[in-house]
Amino acid sequence: DAKTTQPTSMDCAEGRAANLPCNHSTISGNEYVYWYRQIHSQGPQYIIHGLKNNETNEMASLIITEDRKSSTLILPHATLRDTAVYYCIVAPFGNEKLTFGTGTRLTIIP
Amino acid sequence: DSGVTQTPKHLITATGQRVTLRCSPRSGDLSVYWYQQSLDQGLQFLIQYYNGEERAKGNILERFSAQQFPDLHSELNLSSLELGDSALYFCASSVEDRGVAFFGQGTRLTVV
Numbered sequence: 001d002a003k004t005t006q007p008t009s010m011d012c013a014e015g016r017a018a019n020l021p022c023n024h025s026t027i028s029g030n031e032y033v034y035w036y037r038q039i040h041s042q043g044p045q046y047i048i049h050g051l052k053n054n055e056t057n058e059m060a061s062l063i064i065t066e067d068r069k070s071s072t073l074i075l076p077h078a079t080l081r082d083t084a085v086y087y088c089i090v091a092p093f094g095n096e097k098l099t100f101g102t103g104t105r106l107t108i109i110p
Numbered sequence: 111d112s113g114v115t116q117t118p119k120h121l122i123t124a125t126g127q128r129v130t131l132r133c134s135p136r137s138g139d140l141s142v143y144w145y146q147q148s149l150d151q152g153l154q155f156l157i158q159y160y161n162g163e164e165r166a167k168g169n170i171l172e173r174f175s176a177q178q179f180p181d182l183h184s185e186l187n188l189s190s191l192e193l194g195d196s197a198l199y200f201c202a203s204s205v206e207d208r209g210v211a212f213f214g215q216g217t218r219l220t221v222v
Contacts, residue, residue, distance in 0.1 A: 041198060041218075042215055042216070043202075043214050044153065044200070045112070046212060049210065098153075100152055101152070102152060
């Protein structure tokens with residue numbers, strides 16, 4: 001699986017948009033970008049995934065650059081409950097061996 | 111609530127013992143995955159079952175084994191436990207063998 005690079009930590013003010021970057025410059029053509037988050041030792045929670053088009057669901061938006069070498073997860077109106085570790089994972093669709101790196105620890109500040 | 115149920119939530123046992131962790135997947139999901147999360151290793155994929163058959167294997171120790179039953183629930187058996195086996199063990203499920211995975215809340219195993 002392609003390797004991803006994420007900032008170790010980020011802060012965001014409550015109510016503002018949280019933009020979490022991910023670099024995946026070695027991504028292959030058949031690999032998707034997945035985002036999961038883990039809130040304080042709870043089970044990881046699936047957020048969103050995409051191949052090359054931008055995606056949006058009720059939780060977040062995923063913006064993938066045209067060359068697919070990087071992406072940004074956007075939480076449009078961050079709340080305190082969005083404080084978590086966010087993992088960007090690149091893998092073929094539904095790859096069972098999801099490789100979780102160290103992720104970005106996002107802290108939402110009141 | 112992801113719909114994946116893991117029991118027990120917490121388990122404390124002594125070195126050398128054997129334990130069984132249980133996972134009930136979401137209704138309709140055929141695939142079950144097991145992950146281990148320890149402080150110094152992050153989330154590690156252990157093994158996957160699809161409709162009762164082993165589908166993929168990761169960094170699972172020989173002392174560990176798993177199975178998926180006809181009703182699709184799965185059990186992870188850990189034997190000859192060592193202090194280093196203390197970790198969170200997560201189960202995840204998906205509809206098919208290559209779907210987006212939904213995780214349970216985990217079993218926290220402490221080996222003393």
